[in-house]
Amino acid sequence: MTILVTGATGTLGRHVVGRLLRDGHRVRALTRTPAAAADLPAGVEVAVGDLTEPETLAAALEGARAVHLIGATGHDHAPLRTGPQITAMAAGAGVRRITVLADGSEGGLTRAVRDSGLEWTFVWPIDYMANALGWADAIRATAEVREPYGARRTASADERDVADVIATVLTGGGHAGRRYVVTGPEALTPADKVAAIARATGRELRFTALTDDQARLQWRAEGWPEEGISFMLDMWATVPGSVAEVTPTVERILGRPPRSFDRWATDHADTFRAHARNQHPVKCDMRSTST
Ligand SMILES: NC(=O)c1ccc[n+]([C@@H]2O[C@H](COP(=O)([O-])OP(=O)(O)OC[C@H]3O[C@@H](n4cnc5c(N)ncnc54)[C@H](OP(=O)(O)O)[C@@H]3O)[C@@H](O)[C@H]2O)c1
CATH class of the missing domain: 3.40.50.720 (NAD(P)-binding Rossmann-like Domain)
Structure with missing residues (x-):
């Protein structure tokens, strides 16, 4: 299955992409500027789109069965306001499972994800x-x-551990409706x-x-x-x-201690x-x- 990774050119997303590729999955990386994705590993499909402009995301979502969605954008980590449109588009495109990088607290994004009909999991690293x-x-x-x-x-969590948790949730069962806080x-x-x-x-x-x-x-x-x-x-x-x-998330999901x-x-x-x-x-x- 194709897995769409948003934030794929960032500190965390690069590790998510790498882990999924190493595990043999087909990975599509979202970026606003293809040049930012030029150094992603070979084999990654690059899709151009902007999470704040959902109408740009149709091609990125096409054929994807799972999505990793960042819940905030920008230097000030502004919460994503387009959650309802993105989750509706994802469900319409046939996406079944979504990890959302957000704390899952009450708000527009959380409501949109919970109401989406997708198999959702919130994954929240306190700090990288x-x-x-x-x-x-x-x-x-x-x-x-x-x-x-x-x-x-x-x-703080090692971003490689956060990525391993996300990849495991995206590709394995048993995590729907959960909220995982990942720490070191x-x-x-x-x-x-x-x-x-x-x-x-x-x-x-x-x-x-x-x-x-x-x-x-x-x-x-x-x-x-x-x-x-x-x-x-x-x-x-x-x-x-x-x-x-400190949370036991890494040990519970990955079966090994956090770095x-x-x-x-x-x-x-x-x-x-x-x-x-x-x-x-x-x-x-x-x-x-x-x-
Ligand atoms: N730093 C922390 O300790 C911490 C803790 C908890 C959560 N977070 C959250 O973790 C996420 C990833 O952080 P990071 O440090 O890995 O990221 P980063 O290195 O700052 O890179 C940002 C990533 O987000 C993408 N992005 C930003 N705005 C976008 C938009 N409007 N549309 C599509 N993509 C957009 C960028 O893609 P392009 O530039 O290629 O388009 C890039 O891949 C962020 O949402 C952040 O708020 C961070």
């Missing part, structure tokens, strides 16, 4: 370990990470993660916790727009305590070494957001 790639420039250049909310603990094996502070990167790279690294005012000054000096600065500070100020709760941040840091150590070239864009980068 790959977000730490946003520190790579600073770590390479200054051996220091400077951020506010230094005491926050997050049960432990809740870590940013300082814990920097220490793990230091161990993995053999470099001496420092984490410095900033006050909101210090963060504001730093990000202004880096050229962030006020809107982006407020978004980040508001986000961190209002993050619920549940982001530190640790130490493992992730070891696998990405080269990116944080002083000689490495920047290969990864800063995540949650608001600098391109217009003011």
Whole structure:
């Protein structure tokens, strides 16, 4: 069967595509700009479409029997408002199963998915370990990470584990009507993660916790727009305590423990070494957001 993967050119979606291909499935990758899909593995069919303009998705959905749908788009992770149209089109095109990357809380997307008649599963990663790639420039250049909310603990998941859960749900039975929160094996502070990167790279690294005012000054000096600065500070100020709760999802769905941040840091150590070239864009980068 053909499986349509949205977000396929992104941090998570690339792993979903890779895992499905390795398991022998036919994969169609959605992108707004084909150039973004140029480095996807051979064998992936590329479909052009925009989730915010459902009328562009007909060809992408044609012949697909399962879909992985991202529930938010844009730098500010704005919730997808076109859920009702997309799920109706998917059902009409013969799609039977859908994984939705959303927390499944009450809202338009959740209602649309529940009412769609599709075999649906919400999969929600609290936070990707790959977000730490946003520190790579600073770590390479200054051996220091400077951020506010230094005491926050997050049960970040390795994006490869999130992808494995999604691929398993898309291709196996028994997950309809479920909501899976995917985490790593432990809740870590940013300082814990920097220490793990230091161990993995053999470099001496420092984490410095900033006050909101210090963060504001730093990000202004880096050229962030006020809107982006407020978004980040508001986000961190209002993050619920549940982001530190470790879930058994990976073990239950995949039958093995989740990868640790130490493992992730070891696998990405080269990116944080002083000689490495920047290969990864800063995540949650608001600098391109217009003011
Ligand atoms: N970062 C986190 O910790 C975290 C945690 C929970 C959930 N999420 C969610 O996870 C999803 C994927 O994140 P990521 O970090 O893997 O993504 P990413 O690396 O930022 O890439 C974004 C992906 O979304 C696609 N996309 C964006 N807007 C689109 C639109 N209007 N129509 C079609 N495709 C669109 C992009 O495709 P093209 O550019 O090729 O069109 C790209 O594949 C996002 O929805 C994000 O909100 C992230």
